[in-house]
Amino acid sequence: MSLRQMLGFSDGELMRSDAKPCTRLMRQTAGIFSVGGGLGFWVLCRLHYGTRITVPRSLRWAACGAISTSATTALLVRLFSPECEPQNIAAYDHKK
Numbered sequence: 803m804s805l806r807q808m809l810g811f812s813d814g815e816l817m818r819s820d821a822k823p824c825t826r827l828m829r830q831t832a833g834i835f836s837v838g839g840g841l842g843f844w845v846l847c848r849l850h851y852g853t854r855i856t857v858p859r860s861l862r863w864a865a866c867g868a869i870s871t872s873a874t875t876a877l878l879v880r881l882f883s884p885e886c887e888p889q890n891i892a893a894y895d896h897k898k
Contacts (some may be wrong), residue, residue, distance in 0.1 A: 805881045816893055817885060823895045824886040828876045836872035843867020 806812040847863035880886050
């Protein structure tokens, strides 16, 4: 699913054996960006509603921000990371 080969950024070689597997890289990136997205959207909610803010509304905005940013960054990592090229997934991602 990696776009690197289609865009000509990949030579098709395997990564080093000590590189992070694609699934772990996606999971770690999504986790980091979910926290940042939640905080960012919470700030946007505070700016948008001002004094009319309520706790359920701010939590809803934070949850939507966390989900949307984590899903977006996981997709971008999957599409553009060299670890997520098909030959590297076949070689290094071990399904249990």
